Amino acid sequence: MTNVRTLLQEGIDEARRLKLGDVELVGAEQASLSIKVFQGEVDSFSFSQTMGVGVRLFRDGRCGYAYTEEVSPEALRKTLRRAAEVSALLPVDPHQRLPEAPAQPYPSLTLYDDSFVALDHEAKIAMAKQIEQAAKEYHKLVVNVPQASYGEGMVDVALATSSGLDLHYRANGGYVTAGVMARRGKRVESAFEVRYAKSADRLSAREVARLAAEESVRRLDAKAVKSGAYPLLFDPRTARSLLATFAGIFSAKRIQEGLSLLKGRLGETIAASGLVLRDNALLPGGFATRPFDAEGVPSRNTVLIKDGVLQNVLHNAYTADKDGTQSTGNAARPSVKSAVEVAPSNLYLERGHQRREQLLGQAAKGILVVQLDGLHSGANPVSGDFSLAAHGYYFEKGEICYPLQQFTIAGNFLRLLREVVALGDDLEFGPPGGATSVGSPSLLVSGLAVGGG
Amino acid sequence: MIERNLANTVLEYCLERGADFAELFLEEKDRTTLHFASNEVERAVVGTDFGAGLRLFYGTNSVYTYTNDVSRDGLMTVARSAAALEARAPSRGSLRWQDRQQPLLHACRIDPSSVELARKAELLRRANEAARSHDSLIDQVNITYVDEDQRVLVANSEGTFVEDRRVRTRLSISAVASLAGEKQVGAASPGACRGFEFYDDLDVEAHAREAAETAVRMVRAAYAPTGKMVVVLNNAFGGVIFHEASGHGLEAYAVARKASIFGDRMGKAIASKVVSAVDDGTLPHEWGSQTYDDEGNLTQRTLLIENGILKSWLVDKLSARKLGLTETGSGRRESYRYAPVSRMRNTYILPGERTQEEMIAATEYGLFAKKMGGGSVNPATGDFNFAVQEGYLIEKGKITRPVRGASLIGNGAVILRNIDMVGNDLQLAPGMCGASSGAIPVNVGQPSIRVRDLLVGGRGE
Numbered sequence: 001m002t003n004v005r006t007l008l009q010e011g012i013d014e015a016r017r018l019k020l021g022d023v024e025l026v027g028a029e030q031a032s033l034s035i036k037v038f039q040g041e042v043d044s045f046s047f048s049q050t051m052g053v054g055v056r057l058f059r060d061g062r063c064g065y066a067y068t069e070e071v072s073p074e075a076l077r078k079t080l081r082r083a084a085e086v087s088a089l090l091p092v093d094p095h096q097r098l099p100e101a102p103a104q105p106y107p108s109l110t111l112y113d114d115s116f117v118a119l120d121h122e123a124k125i126a127m128a129k130q131i132e133q134a135a136k137e138y139h140k141l142v143v144n145v146p147q148a149s150y151g152e153g154m155v156d157v158a159l160a161t162s163s164g165l166d167l168h169y170r171a172n173g174g175y176v177t178a179g180v181m182a183r184r185g186k187r188v189e190s191a192f193e194v195r196y197a198k199s200a201d202r203l204s205a206r207e208v209a210r211l212a213a214e215e216s217v218r219r220l221d222a223k224a225v226k227s228g229a230y231p232l233l234f235d236p237r238t239a240r241s242l243l244a245t246f247a248g249i250f251s252a253k254r255i256q257e258g259l260s261l262l263k264g265r266l267g268e269t270i271a272a273s274g275l276v277l278r279d280n281a282l283l284p285g286g287f288a289t290r291p292f293d294a295e296g297v298p299s300r301n302t303v304l305i306k307d308g309v310l311q312n313v314l315h316n317a318y319t320a321d322k323d324g325t326q327s328t329g330n331a332a333r334p335s336v337k338s339a340v341e342v343a344p345s346n347l348y349l350e351r352g353h354q355r356r357e358q359l360l361g362q363a364a365k366g367i368l369v370v371q372l373d374g375l376h377s378g379a380n381p382v383s384g385d386f387s388l389a390a391h392g393y394y395f396e397k398g399e400i401c402y403p404l405q406q407f408t409i410a411g412n413f414l415r416l417l418r419e420v421v422a423l424g425d426d427l428e429f430g431p432p433g434g435a436t437s438v439g440s441p442s443l444l445v446s447g448l449a450v451g452g453g
Numbered sequence: 454m455i456e457r458n459l460a461n462t463v464l465e466y467c468l469e470r471g472a473d474f475a476e477l478f479l480e481e482k483d484r485t486t487l488h489f490a491s492n493e494v495e496r497a498v499v500g501t502d503f504g505a506g507l508r509l510f511y512g513t514n515s516v517y518t519y520t521n522d523v524s525r526d527g528l529m530t531v532a533r534s535a536a537a538l539e540a541r542a543p544s545r546g547s548l549r550w551q552d553r554q555q556p557l558l559h560a561c562r563i564d565p566s567s568v569e570l571a572r573k574a575e576l577l578r579r580a581n582e583a584a585r586s587h588d589s590l591i592d593q594v595n596i597t598y599v600d601e602d603q604r605v606l607v608a609n610s611e612g613t614f615v616e617d618r619r620v621r622t623r624l625s626i627s628a629v630a631s632l633a634g635e636k637q638v639g640a641a642s643p644g645a646c647r648g649f650e651f652y653d654d655l656d657v658e659a660h661a662r663e664a665a666e667t668a669v670r671m672v673r674a675a676y677a678p679t680g681k682m683v684v685v686l687n688n689a690f691g692g693v694i695f696h697e698a699s700g701h702g703l704e705a706y707a708v709a710r711k712a713s714i715f716g717d718r719m720g721k722a723i724a725s726k727v728v729s730a731v732d733d734g735t736l737p738h739e740w741g742s743q744t745y746d747d748e749g750n751l752t753q754r755t756l757l758i759e760n761g762i763l764k765s766w767l768v769d770k771l772s773a774r775k776l777g778l779t780e781t782g783s784g785r786r787e788s789y790r791y792a793p794v795s796r797m798r799n800t801y802i803l804p805g806e807r808t809q810e811e812m813i814a815a816t817e818y819g820l821f822a823k824k825m826g827g828g829s830v831n832p833a834t835g836d837f838n839f840a841v842q843e844g845y846l847i848e849k850g851k852i853t854r855p856v857r858g859a860s861l862i863g864n865g866a867v868i869l870r871n872i873d874m875v876g877n878d879l880q881l882a883p884g885m886c887g888a889s890s891g892a893i894p895v896n897v898g899q900p901s902i903r904v905r906d907l908l909v910g911g912r913g914e
Contacts, residue, residue, distance in 0.1 A: 042514055044792065045517070046518060047534070047535075049520055050504065065497065069504055070501060082500075086499050088570075121538070144712065146710040146711065258491075258629070259595075259629065337498070338498070374838035387677075387858050387911065410910050449910075451910040453908075
């Protein structure tokens with residue numbers, strides 16, 4: 001295949017020749033591998049190598065997008081013309097222009113780890129097999145492991161503009177997953193775990209298998225919870241999934257469109273006093289760490305909330321220009337097929353000081369939440385309201401008492417931020433989704449509506 | 454898209470290297486997306502997806518690989534890498550093409566690529582205007598227009614060599630109402646397997662007003678109560694309950710992994726007697742319809758449940774091998790980037806005798822879920838959840854007041870038995886379904902139904 005950086009440069013030259021306007025080209029070369037094991041065999045083995053190019057074109061204050069996965073000079077030429085054609089549809093907007101070349105240098109980051117290529121297929125298959133085996137050996141009530149997989153991904157990102165940017169980085173990572181079913185009599189429960197890492201030696205098949213197996217077996221003793229208001233302790237996984245679902249409220253784009261509850265609230269107290277929320281694209285070892293964002297703006301570390309006060313929101317070049325401020329380097333394109341949006345990079349709540357046991361002791365009774373379902377439908381990022389299906393444990397006087405059958409929790413995200421009583425010392429990041437990885441420690445929240453029975 | 458000769462070379466190479474089945478899937482998809490916000494076209498993206506997927510079976514194990522390079526060299530490179538993973542003796546038999554190409558159904562009349570972008574943008578303006586002028590509380594309207602023209606070719610070592618073309622379009626309208634610092638959203642998203650002619654008959658303004666009306670009603674509503682109660686689910690998108698509570702558990706992919714609550718229930722009662730349900734990929738021009746599935750089989754109408762008795766799974770090629778079943782034309786995938794698995798098409802509960810008025814009148818206390826959002830399920834346990842976009846309280850047989858923020862949770866095995874009334878007002882509604890082979894267009898549907906003992910997760914009294 002053609003080298004993507006060479007192709008982009010040819011595209012820039014072509015756009016100049018055709019006098020199409022200011023052009024930005026993004027190329028992504030991706031490789032992936034996934035191994036799924038079932039009943040001791042490699043049930044499916046898949047791998048891929050793909051390439052795509054996205055065009056953003058500015059012409060007389062109008063912006064048009066086009067993309068192609070047919071990677072050839074002719075296809076790219078056609079794609080450039082289509083972007084120009086599309087731009088005519090857009091209104092003239094003085095803020096629509098190529099970002100200026102950065103004043104500060106780009107950080108030098110190592111985002112690619114050789115450990116994944118150093119392992120051969122056999123070792124990776126062995127790891128996936130070990131997940132299934134370890135889960136089955138964990139307990140005699142484990143009856144099935146419908147998910148036991150190893151996977152990895154690599155991306156080579158290139159960005160070139162008619163203003164002279166010619167940028168590039170390469171990143172990779174891998175993951176292991178375990179989905180485990182336990183059964184006693186007619187009762188079946190299941191649990192799922194995933195671990196993502198930036199180097200192969202940090203992936204533990206045994207750990208992911210044990211966690212999922214342990215949880216599925218425990219759930220066999222679940223009891224119904226009585227409806228009412230309870231203090232809730234969100235574990236790091238559920239806390240970060242809530243934060244990820246509502247991360248859009250910190251986007252200047254959503255704010256400018258009137259789709260965020262944070263409109264006009266910079267400088268106001270919006271969260272409990274101890275809370276610090278950061279977006280740090282430079283975080284060492286972060287799953288979403290990168291030298292520059294989707295439009296070539298150098299990465300930054302931005303404080304969004306400090307001591308409960310909203311300090312900053314996330315910008316790309318367009319939203320920053322509109323608000324008369326600087327981009328925070330949060331332009332994102334989920335793929336070369338998407339338009340430039342605003343999205344977090346490594347977004348996280350800073351850790352607190354309390355261990356799990358201490359947090360459990362802070363409320364006379366409450367519910368530890370370990371799984372949330374329906375986030376894509378039961379949570380509304382515009383209103384901040386959520387009503388979600390959940391799994392968890394009832395606790396009393398610092399002790400976990402018993403697991404609970406599926407229940408609902410309902411509340412409002414902004415109110416929840418104010419009602420955080422304590423933060424754990426157990427900050428954990430989730431696997432990257434698009435340009436974002438979200439992290440949180442455990443969060444103890446004073447009182448939310450729980451439905452059960 | 455490619456010559457039979459080339460497909461032959463690639464597939465035979467794989468058989469010679471020991472695969473007992475080989476399949477090529479080629480795809481070219483043009484897509485136009487227009488997004489409208491703040492009274493203007495806010496972004497416009499056009500582009501082409503282009504690539505090929507190669508799948509090999511060794512017994513019930515599979516290898517899948519995909520690439521954008523569909524040249525002879527490109528395809529042979531992936532074939533060599535894929536076939537090298539398993540060292541086996543050559544399979545018996547050689548490839549002979551069968552004449553299986555049927556005329557394509559659901560053909561589009563007005564090719565979206567022949568329509569000027571400005572005409573597409575005009576739809577957005579109309580929807581925006583109608584939603585905003587519906588009520589002064591509406592302060593933002595977001596609309597997305599999408600059209601897709603997907604051409605695929607499936608060639609496999611069983612002799613299948615068929616092409617299909619699926620043209621789809623959808624208009625997604627979302628209106629935001631604001632009142633006293635609170636915001637609520639209403640949505641309407643009509644779509645079909647049609648060309649631009651879809652908009653000839655579509656009342657864009659009516660859909661926009663409907664989205665706006667939901668937002669306005671919900672911003673004025675109190676929070677839904679919490680607890681187990683009787684729920685009357687409206688027709689059309691209300692069918693998402695069957696999709697989640699039951700449909701996913703009937704996919705043979707889950708059954709083969711021993712991860713379906715219905716796994717050992719074939720031929721047995723899994724629902725109350727008033728429930729019959731089908732999954733039908735043949736309905737003309739419906740959102741989830743297509744002539745061929747993504748494994749080169751004609752889609753079909755599959756009777757899933759008849760009077761409460763489980764009649765059939767949804768079966769893809771690999772699951773058919775694993776379970777010894779017949780394929781049902783249900784192998785689907787988002788694109789060449791995914792190996793196909795069994796998926797739903799247009800899935801719905803068949804109509805019964807009752808009217809919605811009767812159901813509400815027969816309910817002492819409960820929830821009327823007029824519009825539903827999406828949901829999800831764990832097929833292994835049957836635990837499902839879904840969101841109510843627009844709800845009302847039923848008291849003493851009458852709808853009394855709107856309530857917001859409810860989700861409904863339950864268990865698939867239990868809920869199907871608790872459906873005690875099925876209406877006569879069947880309607881379908883489009884949605885996107887996400888699973889291991891990506892996000893695909895499906896219709897959900899049902900007549901109005903009444904369900905006992907659903908857990909409503911609200912936060913009001």
